[in-house]
């Protein structure tokens with residue numbers, strides 16, 4: 001296998017220097033062998049670009065960590081501070097269906113799962129039945145871990161709600177469902193109608209409507225709708241857990257909730273943790 005790297009040089013107004021956006025893909029490419037020197041140069045440029053994103057993300061989300069650090073930090077806490085046996089943990093996720101979130105939910109593939117509870121926007125659409133099924137699947141003498149929250153894209157220009165997706169020249173919305181909801185609630189006459197064929201989006205918008213004023217009054221509406229959605233998801237996860245606590249045959253459930261921040265393809269995404277707790281089910 002040889003490495004094929006496609007580099008796109010872009011002029012970036014935000015710091016007046018030429019910045020480099022990469023699409024870096026490992027693929028079999030028999031007729032184009034890339035020299036090791038080129039590979040080293042590209043790796044350095046990827047590191048440089050990651051640093052730029054790091055700075056930009058932390059302007060908006062000062063507590064955010066990249067996906068690898070998030071995994072190391074919280075798996076470490078579970079194992080060392082809470083003495084949980086990581087080899088017997090089943091994970092559930094309640095994040096948006098968007099393909100861009102997959103790398104943020106791997107946790108180095110050391111946990112069982114994930115059981116997928118989330119739908120558009122990250123709301124746990126699997127509901128109480130989903131929580132019950134998840135509870136029944138946990139290894140004996142094991143524990144549960146639920147990773148949840150909405151997501152938001154960011155560009156190096158500091159535009160929230162946008163990102164460059166794989167092999168696309170123009171920016172697109174992220175989260176698409178939330179940005180669509182935002183464009184609709186900006187019309188004061190708008191009211192979602194629950195229909196079978198667009199159930200998740202309509203329910204998402206129905207939930208968001210109670211935050212309409214605070215979103216529209218905010219300086220950054222894309223960020224505000226994402227923050228509001230975090231609160232909606234966080235409450236639903238806690239409610240479902242409480243309602244289904246008798247279905248668990250283990251003692252502890254770990255929750256990690258926050259906001260996923262999507263950068264460019266080929267670079268690490270970030271996670272701004274808002275809640276980490278190890279819940280004793282008997283205390284609910």
Ligand SMILES: [Zn+2]
Nearest residue numbers: 096098175176
């Ligand atoms: Zn989304």
